[in-house]
Amino acid sequence: MSDAFLGSRLIYARAGLDESMLLESPFDMLRKWLDDATDESVKEPTAMVISTATKEGKPSARVVLMRGLDERGLTFYTNYESRKGQELVENPWASATFWWALLERQIRIEGPVERVSKEESDAYFATRRPDSQHASAASPQSQVVASREALVALTQAVADQYPDAMPRPEHWGGYRLIPTGFEFWQGRPARLHDRLIYEKTEDGWKTSRLAS
Numbered sequence: 108m109s110d111a112f113l114g115s116r117l118i119y120a121r122a123g124l125d126e127s128m129l130l131e132s133p134f135d136m137l138r139k140w141l142d143d144a145t146d147e148s149v150k151e152p153t154a155m156v157i158s159t160a161t162k163e164g165k166p167s168a169r170v171v172l173m174r175g176l177d178e179r180g181l182t183f184y185t186n187y188e189s190r191k192g193q194e195l196v197e198n199p200w201a202s203a204t205f206w207w208a209l210l211e212r213q214i215r216i217e218g219p220v221e222r223v224s225k226e227e228s229d230a231y232f233a234t235r236r237p238d239s240q241h242a243s244a245a246s247p248q249s250q251v252v253a254s255r256e257a258l259v260a261l262t263q264a265v266a267d268q269y270p271d272a273m274p275r276p277e278h279w280g281g282y283r284l285i286p287t288g289f290e291f292w293q294g295r296p297a298r299l300h301d302r303l304i305y306e307k308t309e310d311g312w313k314t315s316r317l318a319s
């Protein structure tokens with residue numbers, strides 16, 4: 108097996124990020140970078156790594172899709188009984204990380220997480236295709252299953268019960284990560300990357316530069 112990938116030495120030279128480019132609201136800044144990623148046809152620009160931890164601080168991370176963004180925070184949907192759901196019961200803090208290789212940009216966001224309202228989850232669930240509704244209702248996410256066939260059979264049983272759309276099951280819904288901090292990272296040559304952060308304070312968002 109070749110280890111050629113271990114020798115990767117990309118030079119990031121596409122753009123810089125200086126203080127004059129920061130928007131007042133970090134949410135607007137996130138929207139701007141998401142727009143840039145969308146304009147560049149990045150596949151799944153809203154994919155973000157959500158990291159959670161147990162109450163002992165043991166971390167775990169996985170990719171989810173951001174489904175909502177406003178001044179309250181970033182919303183994603185999942186199974187409340189999944190591993191991430193259980194960890195968020197024990198420890199309601201998480202981080203979100205976006206990485207768009209094409210743009211040589213990373214964003215890190217941290218903060219507490221809360222469930223969105225039932226009405227918000229209902230409204231989002233209703234927009235999903237029936238086959239996605241059936242699978243998310245039937246699948247015991249993060250549990251061991253005997254086989255793929257067993258999972259398909261569970262989903263089929265729900266599909267038989269609800270041939271079309273179905274109501275949202277209680278165990279599935281949204282979370283909102285309420286940011287207390289953001290970091291916007293732009294790759295630069297010679298490892299001198301740009302890192303600008305926003306920290307939430309009583310007087311609003313405070314910005315600073317971090318060493319790379």
Ligand SMILES: Cc1cc2nc3c(=O)[nH]c(=O)nc-3n(C[C@H](O)[C@H](O)[C@H](O)COP(=O)(O)O)c2cc1C
Nearest residue numbers: 151154169170171172184185186189190191192249
């Ligand atoms: C691009 C991508 C998007 C995903 N979006 C979601 C999502 O929105 N919600 C979700 O529950 N899982 C999503 N997943 C699956 C998760 O990565 C993960 O397998 C699942 O949520 C179980 O994680 P857990 O066992 O840590 O709770 C996505 C995976 C990928 C690769």
